[in-house]
Amino acid sequence: MGRFPQDEFVAVKAILIAWMALSNIAHSQEPSAALKKADAAYRAGQAALAQRDLNAAQADFEQVVKLAPQAEQGHSALGAVLVSRGFVKEGIYELERALAIESTDNTAQMNLAMAYEQIGLSGKAIPLFSRCEAGARLQKSALPSYVLAGYARSLAANHQTGLAVTKMKAALAADSQNAELHDELGSLYAQQKDWTHAQGEFATAIELNPNLAVAHLHLGLAMRARDEKDGMPELMQAAQLAPQDAMIALELGKAFAADGKDTEAIPVFQHLLELEPSSTAASYQLALALQRSNRAQEAIVLLKTVVAAEPKNAEAMTNLGMALCQAQQAKDAVPVLERSIALAPESVTAHQNLAAAYVQLSQFGDAVVELHQALKLAPDAPQLHYNLGLALKMQDDAVGAIPELETAQRLDPSAAEAPYLLGVLYMQTGRYEDAAREMNISLKLRPENGDGWAALGSVYDKLNKLPEATSALREAIRQLPGQPDPHLTLAAVLVKQNQPGEAATERRKAAELMRSNMNRQRAEVATNAGNSALRNNDLEGSITQFQDALGYDANYAEAHLGLAEALDRKGKTAEASAERQKAEAVKTSGAP
Template sequence: MDKLQQNGLSALKAILVGLIALSNLGFSQEPSAALRKADAAYRAGQAALAQKDLSAAQTDFEQVVQLAPQAEQGHSALGAVLVNRGDVKEGIRELERALAIKSTDSTAQMNLALAYGQIGASEKAISLFSKVEADSRLQKHALPSYVLAGYARSLAANGQIGPAITKMKVALAIDPQNAELHDEMGSLYAQQKVWNHAQEEFAAAIHLNPDLVAAHLHLGLAMRARGEGDAMPEMMEASRLAPQNVTIGLELGKALVADGKDEQAIPIFEHVLQQEPNSISASYQLALALQRSNRVQESIALFKKVVAAEPSNAEAMTNLGMALGQVQQAKDAVPVLQRAISIAPESVTAHQNLAAAYVQLSQFSDAVAELHQALKLAPDAPQLHYDLGLALKMQDDAAGAIPELETAQRLDPSAAEAPYLLGVLYMQSGRYEDAAREMNISLKLRPENGDGWAALGSVYDKLNKLPDATMALREAIRQLPRQPDPHLTLAAVLTKQNQPGEAAAERKKAAELMRGNMNRQRAEVATNAGNSALRSGDVEGASTQFHDALSYDPKYVEAHLGLAAALEKQGKTAEAAAERQEAQALKTAGNP
């Protein structure tokens, strides 16, 4: 039950227990016919309330205020019913009229305080609650628990969490079996980050009402805040109890994301968007999860949706710019990232992503300028120094690149990229001993780097460390079985070691790979031409191109798939199926 509904029912309770009959006002003369009718309508309204017939009660109380406009009870009762039925603003006006007639009407004060709380007018609510509480002390009777709970909510909304907890404790002392109050008490403790007390209250709420959705969600969030690993079942239970609840779906999805489970979070966010298609929060969370899951193209439309709805959201713009860069749309990324930086010039990530976009566009000077700006904001970020070193290398500025890469390596000795690039620069400048040292450092950190082993083999060759060169090159060949260059370098090294037979075998293998690579390139060109012809409706021309591609390279998967599509359009479904089957077999065997 939400707070609006709780407060509405509280208003009904106040009407039923707090009002007196109009005929008891003590007139000095016999009541008029209008007043007698008003009294009858008032009693009818009370009877309708007892039956929870709010519509009839409203009609009756409206008649009361028409017949006896100076009787505050009618305005008070009508105001409470209007608030309960969701017409809060009109209800507040009636309650204010009641208090204008009789400022000490405690029932009207209670209901008006609760109504003020509903519309967020917490200061007005607190002032009235304070009067009601003072009067109850004078009369030596306790306030009902629902009034104290409303008081606590208004105090909390006004930032007075400590006093709110005090009021809620009194409410719970009066009504200790109220699961919703325990849940609210837990939420107050959560705002103070007193997680152990919060968790106890949420657990108590669930014990009293195992189907209380909010308590399961809140308990799960509290457990996560405490770092307890078994929080997810509570959040899953909340989702099971209320599968259409958007807030629960969002929180569950974010919890899965926090656990590194983007693939599980994605369908949760998608379900939320089915329930609430305009939810910007769900759109953004889904976009981020898709981006992290290498489904970048799908994320772009969602990022654009978020940015369109929130044109000042620099973080969303930064992620959109990064996504555009990831799909090689750097030209589109640049203005987005420039806009993000204009809104949030302190965003290191925006500067970094803009630099990456400039690198894609070969605007290396612009990239260097952005990275310098980023380093002013985060001078000890190793990735920024590495990126700057890379950009300077691309400008053929080895002298500028080397100290940046050395700084990156010093700041993050566990990263393999900086020492590898340093090794390449040292190799290019003839500093072979330094190159071998750095490449070895990099390859120890990340041994699965075929290009690195090939480069190290070349460096050892220059240093005349031929056995080491042979070892490095054979590892490069193992990792890069389709590359001819390591075979050629190894052939030269073997020749120096007086192994002509093995050298000849390596040269022969290199020649075969070069022919194969050339044929693969021809197959790619023919396949691209076939796909283009197929899109334009030239099925015969497409078939010819795909057959040509397969004559160059019978193991080229894309050509088999393209031919299958062409055969399908020609009505040759059996032959198309055979081509798809062949493509799958080749893919399973590791062919690209």
């Protein structure tokens, strides 16, 4: 934005005018030796510019300024060359000196306005552009298109978007085939949320230059703003055309994330960090995508970097606290979330996350306090009422919990959690009809809840609705095939229905599952011991532990893998390979 065009140099015009002025001075009186040298330097500078040798031109005009410091034209010419070479601040200094000597130098005004625009000093640029435009109007001419575009950018930066559109249109009237200007006009329309005209300009830019990556980016963003499905391909095209463009990568990654496609967003943000390793924006966006993907430990590392770079970024602190909770590091999360709340006491999310950390630490009273604070800020948030109800339940305060859960259910009837927890509380307080009603509501919303079906079966048993209890418990068994408790409850219900044979079968299944679960627990303990011995390089001890684990449960894949590692270290590669094959067979079979 705001760069001088490569095919036209304002500096050239400035220098020609300056050369003529110095020549006039030289002819009006006997020139001094210094002025003669300045005159020669101007000629050399002019020749260098004709060859587009800005480096030589700069050296020549520096010599002119040194020899004739009071000549405004020398400062003007040197300033223009410096800006053209990218030394904008140095160029501005020379142009300001030129105008201090001669305030009516239109070319110096134009160059200085463009330079101010280039470094974001729109407030200084606009009055100069206005003077240049007035001067051109007096001469019955128009400003060059690139100057008008610079004027438009300055106006836009100064929140005068409507006038900026007018100036950019004027620039396009003089240069209608300029794809970049069409893209910039589209961006101005986008600032006004005039998406129809914005898309039209972006499309024209792409038609004129199909390889203009930024136009594809802008078109894609405009289409997404209008909820049009074809926006993402445009963003991907932009990234393909400019794979090293950090801004395009950031927008593409954010678009993937907004669509719930963190799997696609993560590699884009990782590439962005490769382009800009110190970018906190890239680190933050990647951290959020990792956090949503249950990769909390990776997210924590990045979020700590962001918080260190931006110690007053309350939002980043809130997310860091939540990531620490996700990683079961609630003790570390509490001070982070407390700092976040100190910075942004109105943040509902920060209070909610701090409450979650307290729940994880079994500090339910503190959690209740934070949730009350959050509800003062957002009294109609159903999740907050549910969380408060849950925290109160954890304190065995059913009287306090029930109205909070009822409120959560009223505010969000589509959520299954509140009616389920209400059903549990009603069951615990002996309100079995209410419990059955709420559990049925929850299970209709979320039928894949084996524990819910088991609880409903128990409630129907209490209500002596035995066929309903049998049906609910069989569904619980289907969903929880490894749990013995639903079999035991079903056995008791079947006895009440005078079905002793079927009841005995259910009790046997429960006993088998309890033995199996006990053996699995023993296998886990032995495997952990084997891994510990392996870390200490006690190969014989580890082999014994892994073999004990497999004695308890021959289908425990982790024990097979641990044994394979130990055998490998002993050089028994064939036996190790056999163990790995057994582990793979267990995983393939779907055994628990």
